[in-house]
Amino acid sequence: QTVVTQEPSFSVSPGGTVTLTCGLTSGSVSNSNYPSWYQQTPGQAPRTLIYSTNTRSFGVPDRFSGSILGNKAALTITGAQADDESDYYCVLFMGSGISVFGGGTKLTVL
Amino acid sequence: EVQLVESGGGLVQPGGSLRLSCAASGFTFSSYWMHWVRQAPGKGLVWVSRINTDGSGTNYADSVKGRFTISRDNAKNTLYLQMNTLRAEDTAVYYCARDVVAGDTHWGRGTLVTVSS
Numbered sequence: 001q002t003v004v005t006q007e008p009s010f011s012v013s014p015g016g017t018v019t020l021t022c023g024l025t026s027g028s029v030s031n032s033n034y035p036s037w038y039q040q041t042p043g044q045a046p047r048t049l050i051y052s053t054n055t056r057s058f059g060v061p062d063r064f065s066g067s068i069l070g071n072k073a074a075l076t077i078t079g080a081q082a083d084d085e086s087d088y089y090c091v092l093f094m095g096s097g098i099s100v101f102g103g104g105t106k107l108t109v110l
Numbered sequence: 111e112v113q114l115v116e117s118g119g120g121l122v123q124p125g126g127s128l129r130l131s132c133a134a135s136g137f138t139f140s141s142y143w144m145h146w147v148r149q150a151p152g153k154g155l156v157w158v159s160r161i162n163t164d165g166s167g168t169n170y171a172d173s174v175k176g177r178f179t180i181s182r183d184n185a186k187n188t189l190y191l192q193m194n195t196l197r198a199e200d201t202a203v204y205y206c207a208r209d210v211v212a213g214d215t216h217w218g219r220g221t222l223v224t225v226s227s
Contacts, residue, residue, distance in 0.1 A: 001172075034212040038155070045205060046155065048215040057214050089155050093211045097160060097169030099145070104154040 002026045004092050006102035012080045012109055020105050021072040022090030028071035033092040035073035037066060040087045040104075049088075050075060077107075085109045112136040112216045114206045119221030126196050126225070132189040132206030132218055140164070140184040145210045146191050148202035149220075156202075157210065159191065174200075196225045 003025040012018035022035055029035060031053050038046035048057040050066035053073065063078045073092070077084055090102045118130040132144070146158040159170045159180040168180050179192040189206055203220040 036210070036215060038215070040155075045217045045219050046215075048217070051209070051214050052212050055214075087154075091155070091157065091210060097167070098171070099157040099160070099210055101147075101155045101157055 002094065002100070004090065004100045004102040006088075006090060006105045008103065009106045009108065012077070012084075012107065014080060014082060014109055016080050017076065017078045018080060018107065019069070020075045020077075020088055020090075020107070021069065022074070022092065022102050023072040024092070029068060029073045029092060031068065033073070033094070035066065035068075036091050037064075037073075037075045038089045038091070039084075040089065046089065080109050082109050112208065114208065114216060114218035116204060116206050116218045116221035119204065119223045121224045121226065122196055123227050124197060124225055127192070127194045128196065128223060130191040130193065130204055130206075130221060130223070132191075134187045134189065134206075134208070137208070139182075139187040142208050142213075143211070144180075144182060144189045145207045146180060146189075147205045147207050147210070148200075149205070150199070150202040153202075155205075158204070160210070161189070193223070196223075198225050201225045 005023045037050040040046045054066040065076045067074050087104045089104045113135045115133045145160040161168050161180045177195045181190045205220045206218040208216045
């Protein structure tokens with residue numbers, strides 16, 4: 001069974017740039033997986049950042065961007081801020097009506 | 111404004127049943143595929159199920175297949191999740207969501223389901 005992979009944790013300095021990735025244990029991620037990215041803080045519902053690989057959700061600042069890098073989907077945060085410290089999840093459409101979330105990345109800004 | 115409001119969560123014994131509802135407003139409910147996503151305490155998001163616009167097509171994660179049933183009432187702008195034979199590992203916050211695939215996902219605030227004796 002194919003699993004969606006994300007880095008368990010990542011650290012970035014304030015003002016720095018970080019790229020989180022979303023891959024597959026078998027195969028490559030493509031636009032046909034319609035990768036989406038969500039941000040979540042404890043006790044809150046997820047917030048949509050990016051959908052369909054690289055389209056920003058309404059109101060999301062342009063320092064968040066999505067792409068395909070090599071065989072993975074990627075979320076890049078430029079100019080990291082303290083309130084970017086959150087959990088980040090990707091989800092991939094696997095075909096046959098099934099979607100699968102990655103395990104999430106805990107981002108620390110320090 | 112898109113609003114999704116889940117209800118129906120609570121404490122249920124193992125083997126029991128529960129039906130969740132999600133009341134939708136602010137958009138044409140009958141035009142959108144809808145999803146349920148859950149999150150166990152301290153864990154990540156897990157896709158559970160989706161339903162097409164008229165309810166004729168459904169899909170499920172392997173972990174709930176045969177136990178959970180997703181449905182919708184477009185006249186009432188409401189999405190449902192019937193959960194049977196509940197297990198401790200089904201304990202989670204259940205979110206209703208629009209546009210998990212190829213769209214700007216809108217989320218409800220979630221409803222907590224606790225399976226415990």
